[in-house]
Amino acid sequence: MKNNKTNSRRKFIDKGIKLSLLTAIGGIGLTKLASKLSAKPTSNSTGKIELMTTEGTIIQVDSSEVMEMDNSKKHKEYNVREGMPNRKFVMVVDLAKCKNALKCQSACNKYHYITGDNAWLKVYKMQESKDTAPYWMPTTCQHCDHPACVTVCPVDATFKRRDGLVLIDNKRCIGCRFCMAACPYSTRVFNWSDPNQGEITLAKDLKMHDHQKSSPEHAGVPSIKGTVDKCDFCPHAIQEGKLPHCVTACPNGVFYFGDKYEDTVTNGDETLRFSKLLKDKSGYRIMEGLGTEPSVYYLPPVDRLVDFEKGLENYTEFQSVEKSK
């Protein structure tokens, strides 16, 4: 009898452990699922409220349980790997307006302390064939929806967020450069040696980066030897309601930045309907045939307002990063 009891108790404990293990696994699965589902707007409003946990998963709570706190800083923080909730960032580049002023590039280089030899943002001198007009084509990371770079990264150092940004965690990157091999847009750059960014560590008073911890949303600050960098769509700026540096720096209003869900894009001067803009000007994405689904859209270089030749003044075939020394 006694024996039986201990036996059954043991069984019970055994079962309990197994059960709790199962629930734990199931729980992880469920939260993952939930986080995926919640990307879509939910419409049932029965006194419940949707909240995002610190892990970045959406939970539903009764609204009575929620206490409002004014001016809480916590509201602004979000999970770096999940991104800003319910947003999908896109960029539109109007090729008709680009005259290779290169202000975008120098702004990008400056704010990201790019000290290597390869800029994140490049303005290509393009000519499809001999009988078409040449044009200037700025390219950034395309923040693909099917990013080859993310698929091949063995350690999840390159990751895709739900708000559309593809970022790099340069504290995790092992420097295999597989992502660079995989990206068809050649937008990734590598820190072949110690990036000489002395000024970053010196100047602690930079307003933009007042908390000096490196984080995927402050790409390139600081850059780390043996890891990959690339255009990050400036999440540090977006988060504060500002536009990426290239957008604001461009004197010709070439870049439009915005939110696909809001269906608006802006270049700082004018704000337009994203879908209408694409439709009216027959926007396209580069190398769409590859199936990477980029988030950067181009408006064809038709009805050009500017002279291609003028841009040649700024064109340097072998340099995209100005060296200070």
Place this chain on the structure above:
Amino acid sequence: MKKYDKLLNDLAPKKFGKLGTIWTISLIVIIIIGIIAYIDQLIKGQVVTNMRDYTLWGIYISNFVFFVATSFVGSVTVAVLRLTKNNWRTPVVRIAEIISLAAIVMAGITIMIDMARPDRLLNLFIHARLQSPITWDVIIIPTYIVLSLLLLYFPLLPDFKILKEYFKDKSPKLSKWYGKLSLNWTGSKAQKAIQTKSIQIIALMIIPVGLILQTIDAWLFSTTYRIGWDSTNMGAYFISGAFVAGVGALITVIYVVRRAYKLEHFITDNHFDKLGKFLVLACLTYLYFNINEYLIPTFTASKEEEIHLNTLISGQYAPLFWFVIIGGLIIPIIVLLFKKGRKPLPMFIIGLVVVIASWWKRYLIVTPTLLHPFLPIQGVPESWHHYFPSIHEWLITIATLAMALLIITLLVRYLPIIPIQRTADEQEELLKNTKNAE
């Protein structure tokens, strides 16, 4: 132990002669130089290589692919010879397994050399993501190493026992080691049964694992969106290429070992003849896949692909490309089709050329593609438009090759290259058969 005496005199591991010592010391020197270069690379970063943002992979990766390919010889010989119970295999299999082991170990090391942050190696386990072919490599390479090691080790057990006895007076130290390694082998029925069974299981396992290894290696490239890599042909192409590289290496090493140890009695011309036929088959298959890889695209190529192919066929890489195709495939096929071509010496030369061509072939798979991205190369220093390995890269790469050779050399030095027990058994059987026939 009487019956082994003659055999042992021929087959027991012997000390190196003068040549062997020089050879080993030179290998060690090369390796030390390579290690120094590698430490320098660690300190200064990958700038010391000539890789840059466009040619982001260079000879390290081609060397890695070469090692992976060469390691396939273990699977092949097992598949073709051990499982089909080919009786001419005995002297060949062990060398194949030694090459295989050395190559796969060096493949693992080489991929780490290419990594810019080897200090973060652990991330590969902590943050492993299954969709990345590199993660599969992390799983499959150690598996293959273990399997190769066991496949080499288990058949050695009886020989270790014999060697323990043999070295008892000559070198008690060696004898002790062999004794430990023999795991108290007595040759009892039960032990033999376990041994046979384990060997069979490993032999069966190593074939799929070898195939997977090659395929993953191919997917490493075909999961990208690059011209010249983004091909469905890759898996089969890599496997057949590995066949060529592996058998080529096997022939070369066998020839050297036979000369160095005077094993002409055991490794006969007949073996070379058979291996030659084997190599022709491999070359023909590989040629077929090469045609698929290069000829078919020339008909259907997009503009980008055409540029890529042109640099191979008639441009910058043409000399190398044609050396690889003609020297590494077509000439071997022609020569080996003749019986005279399958004599040891010509086979050795052919094998050597095949191995060298195989190495360059990997270089041709990796580099030209990277230098032909979809978007033009602009805004980067002039030197980034080309790639030729730097001194550091050469030193390190040569050191890895030397290390592979050193592993082979040491194993050949301390292991009986020709299985003693098996040969004895076989000879006995032969004797019986001839007696019966009389």
